[in-house]
């Protein structure tokens with residue numbers, strides 16, 4: 005064994021350097037190691053790193069996923085698995101049929117990953133790195149003297165030339181109790197069973213740990229308390245311990261376990277009550293399926309037959325697992341007033357019953373309307389599967405997630421969502437199927453995996469991350485807050501996961517808009533939708549040029565859009581498209597230059613001339629098909645900014661007629677064609693591009709029509725503005741204020 009000097013900070017390896025390491029196979033790939041760091045050296049290095057951590061001398065957290073490999077699906081108790089020791093491990097070659105049993109010999113280092121030093125039963129030592137756990141120094145998952153089994157172990161290289169064992173899939177690590185018969189005899193201990201403590205003492209110990217936020221330790225103590233209660237113990241003590249365990253499990257996002265604990269508490273209660281004993285309420289499976297059934301209905305009247313604390317826990321678990329309603333009624337002002345940067349989670353039910361997931365012709369699966377929806381109507385409402393609730397101003401939670409195999413890196417919103425997704429999926433097998441059904445870009449198929457009926461779906465962290473990248477949304481605390489953001493302020497948005505909404509495909513000409521109030525996702529129709537029609541929304545607003553646009557869709561989601569706008573843009577020859585972009589850029593520069601000097605009528609007219617030049621480029625006819633104006637009913641994206649600018653410029657110099665003309669042009673450039681025939685302001689064609697600028701245009705129009713004494717037209721604009729405001733912000737909150745002039 006060689007001894008190497010402790011490397012400062014070697015536990016926080018740079019992802020860039022790791023990438024090089026992972027991309028080039030080791031020279032000694034597949035071989036055993038003849039020399040390794042000594043036990044003393046490993047402990048010294050570990051202590052040096054613990055010291056750095058205590059001093060706060062560490063970089064931003066980096067969660068690193070190496071190249072893809074699947075989690076082991078073997079059970080450590082399978083007779084076919086081979087128990088191996090450290091001397092048997094190979095370099096970067098996983099023995100999928102092997103498990104390594106080791107014991108931690110020091111307190112862990114927990115930051116980007118959990119690091120510790122372990123020994124095997126021969127006394128050989130190694131560094132163990134475990135990624136993707138919800139671990140904390142306050143309440144570590146694997147304190148000193150924990151015995152763990154590691155599935156498919158191998159040596160991985162470190163940047164400083166050493167080797168460690170690295171676990172990426174949490175299910176490849178199994179924490180064992182010291183009295184488990186699977187544990188080598190020399191490590192076994194029955195300390196807990198010999199304990200003199202009684203149930204009530206363990207409860208007290210557990211309560212103490214809970215107060216110190218050592219939740220996992222609290223759970224262990226409550227468990228011990230339950231084991232210490234003998235059959236003669238009164239049911240109140242048992243119910244109390246199950247209730248406490250349930251509460252802690254909810255805090256730890258372990259909802260399946262929480263439901264099991266609560267079921268035990270309810271059954272114990274029923275069995276102790278002569279009127280309930282023998283009723284369905286004393287059946288564990290009945291209670292469990294009631295807690296998991298996603299409905300508020302309670303035909304067995306369970307809620308009204310149990311003590312209040314159990315009833316409250318039942319409501320909490322049901323909400324957290326998801327409740328479904330068939331009504332589209334939500335108290336939006338109330339929900340909106342409750343939500344804030346630190347209160348994202350709303351107790352509301354999902355409304356998804358009027359939409360369904362089906363196969364599309366060529367966009368994989370999609371979401372379809374099961375009934376007609378009028379413009380503005382709620383199409384679906386859904387609570388987040390996961391939305392991390394962190395305080396955006398608090399930079400101490402800064403972190404990144406790197407997928408080295410894919411070459412991607414995502415900042416804090418994505419990194420925190422990934423971590424919480426792994427935690428939720430790991431602890432709740434009942435929730436895995438719905439998440440892993442989501443689009444993973446064919447990754448699952450690549451390995452040819454199939455989960456047989458009844459088999460638990462493994463939590464593959466690479467798959468969790470691919471699904472996150474392809475399906476999750478960037479969200480503000482409330483969509484309405486975005487309208488008051490200064491331009492180009494670019495505030496940090498959270499990243500969240502909504503399962504049903506993940507089936508909505510993109511269109512640049514969508515028929516719905518998504519909004520958020522806290523952790524509720526609302527989808528509203530931006531035009532009338534008929535039963536059977538596919539629901540679409542915009543993943544991001546489309547770039548002006550089709551080449552940029554398609555590149556973005558391809559890069560992030562792996563598709564090319566074939567909506568009406570993309571098809572039309574695709575028919576324009578390259579030279580004309582380039583001219584359009586060039587003229588747009590020229591006009592932008594002119595606006596910037598003129599803006600610096602202050603706006604005059606002459607400069608406004610100059611910009612209006614530039615706009616007309618771009619307009620001319622938007623009226624090509626297609627000689628091949630003998631079609632007239634190709635963009636007749638389509639948005640003209642290169643004209644949006646110039647027409648918005650000119651609307652506001654004319655308004656700034658109090659030219660009412662021009663303000664009205666350009667506000668209508670702005671709507672037209674969004675693909676919204678309007679008429680004032682018959683003295684009514686009406687939309688005659690709507691491509692679905694409803695946004696805050698379109699509402700602003702309506703406000704300018706209302707103001708202009710009012711000053712011209714055309715009150716009916718003004719009234720029509722305000723009514724339409726109210727509807728569009730609701731669509732794009734999700735509620736009426738702030739509407740009056742926004743439309744006031």
Ligand SMILES: C[S@@+](CC[C@H](N)C(=O)[O-])C[C@H]1O[C@@H](n2cnc3c(N)ncnc32)[C@H](O)[C@@H]1O
Nearest residue numbers: 367368369443475506507508509510561563565
């Ligand atoms: C959030 S998922 C939408 C549901 C997905 N179609 C499915 O089958 O699960 C995003 C993926 O859907 C596909 N997709 C979405 N919009 C599309 C479009 N306009 N054209 C083609 N594929 C699209 C892409 O594969 C994309 O990565």
